[in-house]
Amino acid sequence: MDEEMLIPEEEYQKSxxxxxxxxxxxxxxxxxxxxxxxxxxxxxxxxTNSKLIVAGKMLARFEPQDILVVAQRQYAFRPVAKFAEVTGATAITGRFNPGTLTNPSLKFYKEVKVIIVTDPLADVQAMKEAVKIGIPIIALCDANNKTDFVDLIIPTNNKGRRSLAVIYWLLAREILKNRGTITSYDQFKYTIDDFEAQI
Structure with missing residues (x-):
């Protein structure tokens, strides 16, 4: 039996x-x-759809403050920030300071248990540190990405404004549903537009 689509296939494609x-x-x-x-x-x-379902279930098992989501790409700043706001995760957009995950003496040090990276290529510093401390890595991976050290691949266009909004919107919705914060998708009051970077 085909897995349930979180949004119609055409919506994925339109985005x-x-x-x-x-x-x-x-x-x-x-x-x-x-x-x-x-x-x-x-x-x-x-x-993409089935990996989002898996990621939603996996992330719902973590305490919100134990989830870190990172993005160097500008179009991902808003989706990532909104995702963090909705789920209670921590977001780091822009430059990822060396030592953020590995050096407890730094004032910007973060202690987390799972990381979501928007692009393994752009977010290489965050990836390296996550590997070093041994936490699971979920990554949005485009056709050109290498996936060494990625524990859960979400295959997607990780450069497009709308596609990034859709992926982070769906992931946030899945986490809330799996946590029981919402019992149906109708209760998710955010729109994809809320997650989309402005031009």
Whole structure:
């Protein structure tokens, strides 16, 4: 039986979640649906959907303050900040200061138990530190990403404004549902627009 789609497949596509890059890493091969005539690799949104379901269940088991979400990419700043506000997670956008996870003597030190990275390529410092302290890593991975050290891959366009909003909106909604904070999706009062970066 097909897994329930969190939003209709067309919505994923309309938001550009499926639009990959012109470069494909071997790591991401299982998540590629096809290659377009213009050379863009297209991601399989059914796999995006199922990974979001898994991530929502996994993250709901953590205390909100134990979840860290990071993003270097500007279009991710608002989705990440909104995600943190809605779920109670901690967000770091922009530069990730070395030692944030590894040096308790620093004033910006954070002690967390799981990390979400928006792009393993851009968020490499956060990835390195998460690996060093041995916490699980959930990563939004595009067609070109290497996935070494990623514990849970969410295959998605991790560069687009709308796609980032959709992914973080869905993830926040799934976490709240799995926590029992909301009992139905109707009770989730935020819209995708609330999560989308302004131009």
């Amino acid at each position: 550009g979640v499926h639009i990959g890059t012109q470069v494909k890493s071997s790591d991401m091969k299982p998540y590629i649906f096809k290659i377009r005539n213009d050379g863009l690799y297209i991601l399989d949104v059914k796999k």
